[in-house]
Amino acid sequence: MKITRVEAIPFAIPYRKPLRFASGEVRAAEHVLVRVHTDDGVIGIAEAPPRPFTYGETQAGIIEVLDSIFAPQVVGLSLLDREVVHARLARTVGNPAAKSALDMAIWDALGRSLDVSVTELLGGYTDRMRVCHMLGFDEPAAMVAEAERMRATHGITTFKVKVGRRPVSLDTAVVRALREHFGDGVELYVDGNRGWTAAESARAMAEMADLGLLFAEELCPADDVLGRRWLVSRLDVPFIADESAVTPADVTREVLGGSATAISIKTARTGFTRSQRTHHLAEGLGLEVVMGNQIDGQLGSLCTVAFGAAHELTARRAGELSNFLDMSDDLLTEPLRVTDGELAVRPGAGLGAEIDPDKLRRYRQDR
Structure with a gap:
């Protein structure tokens, strides 16, 4: 159950109408899909929604910090080393959505590995x-x-x-x-x-x-x-x-x-x-x-x-x-x-969710 790879995939899906509130407006879900791969072939998934007007994160920034800072810190760790993961991520200031998606993808991978739901x-x-x-x-x-x-x-x-x-x-x-x-x-x-x-x-x-x-x-x-x-x-x-x-x-x-x-x-x-x-x-x-x-x-x-x-x-x-x-x-x-x-709650192991490959190909922004 060791982490071998972390993927950060940008995607964008339009909203049917703009979402408006006092601190900003959102017209599309420009998010990041995070995948955590293990040596057992298990893949955990989660989603990072950047909110620059609230926390200062952008889609590009989330990808960069995951690729260059967080992934090297967690690759090689066991899915059970959650406190180690938490301590290593905490050394970097800010980046709450990037840290959270990585954390939740690890929990999803752990649930899938143990055949138990995250809940x-x-x-x-x-x-x-x-x-x-x-x-x-x-x-x-x-x-x-x-x-x-x-x-x-x-x-x-x-x-x-x-x-x-x-x-x-x-x-x-x-x-x-x-x-x-x-x-x-x-x-x-x-x-x-x-x-x-x-x-x-x-x-x-x-x-x-x-x-x-x-x-x-x-x-x-x-x-x-x-x-x-x-x-x-x-x-x-x-x-x-x-x-x-x-x-x-x-x-x-x-x-x-x-x-x-x-x-x-x-x-x-x-x-x-x-x-x-x-x-x-x-x-x-x-x-x-x-x-x-x-x-x-x-x-x-x-x-x-x-x-x-x-x-x-x-x-x-x-x-x-x-x-x-x-x-x-x-x-x-x-x-x-x-x-x-x-x-x-979805039945099944982990979060019980699977990504549609055709939809990911349609909405991802890095290809």
């Missing part, structure tokens, strides 16, 4: 999660129509609404329209992607105080230290730290400093190894946890549900598992399906 290796709590769908910037009627379509087609009843525009009334009107249309039949929460000031966030939350929101996520920048603490102290819903709490150390700082009361775990930026560290810390601190999404494709979403379903804490809430529905195509031989508002 079972991680904890095996359940085999599925409820799905939360993200609603991007649009007019109230259009966002209500999209939510209605997601409920009717996929059974989804939890929605995260992207906010952070100015004036704040643009977004509070959308959330109010959703609540008035669906009544108590759906769960709603908001994500500002750091788009508002603390004062604007407080005003927006006051305008939405009667709408029964589950959470508020990253409404204002974390580097507004005093303003953020002031805001969180005024809220009566959990405040999720997302981009501001990537590592366990970040979580500790944000929570003990009074700047957050819940966290988002995204396997696309912390893999399985570091995500599990963050999960255990959150469990010890008594925090709410949601499984977030880095605008992942189907393979990335499969990684998210594999981790989220493995633990009781992360399986409590609906996970952000539906962004792949906005893509025009994908790479898997068997597409993911959201049924009755749930996404199931």
